[in-house]
Amino acid sequence: MEQTNEVVDNFSSEPANCMMYMITGVRGAGKTVLMTSIAKELTEDKKWVVVELNPELDLLEQLAAKLYNLPETHVLFAKAKIDLSFFGIGLSVEGGQQFTSIDTAIETMLSLLKKEGKKCWFCLTG
Known part of the structure; x- marks a missing residue:
């Protein structure tokens, strides 16, 4: 959850602290879980x-x-x-x-x- 919050906070700040992230890792490391979590957080905010x-x-x-x-x-x-x-x-x-x-x-x-x-x-x- 800490990583999700960091990404969402960086994208949501004005101006954005970061425009792009590249998430890498070995199979089963949780890359898709992290992406899904970020997407869920962002979609809860109607401006995204x-x-x-x-x-x-x-x-x-x-x-x-x-x-x-x-x-x-x-x-x-x-x-x-x-x-x-x-x-x-x-x-x-x-x-x-x-x-x-x-x-x-x-x-x-x-x-x-x-x-x-x-x-x-x-x-x-x-």
């Missing part, structure tokens, strides 16, 4: 958006799809008329901004979240 990514798949496409489809973010992106249909993600929005670059789409999405006072935590598992 937690996204788990699989390193064996395309990270940018996963990130865009997961951000777009999370219940707490989907409404915001729908209001902003973000159209990710070009990437096979979500639905086309009439009059929406069509993105042809996944990184530009993600930048726009993260910018909108920041304006709403949201913070994002991404973790690679697997």
Whole structure:
């Protein structure tokens, strides 16, 4: 619990003391347990958006799809008329901004979240 609190406190401080952690260890050391614990703590605070990514798949496409489809973010992106249909993600929005670059789409999405006072935590598992 001490390690979980340290990570959460570092990410939650203004400005954040640390932007990234790399958790390593031998099989069975508790890496996944620690990540799950951190994710649980952060999701209890409504200003955090937690996204788990699989390193064996395309990270940018996963990130865009997961951000777009999370219940707490989907409404915001729908209001902003973000159209990710070009990437096979979500639905086309009439009059929406069509993105042809996944990184530009993600930048726009993260910018909108920041304006709403949201913070994002991404973790690679697997």
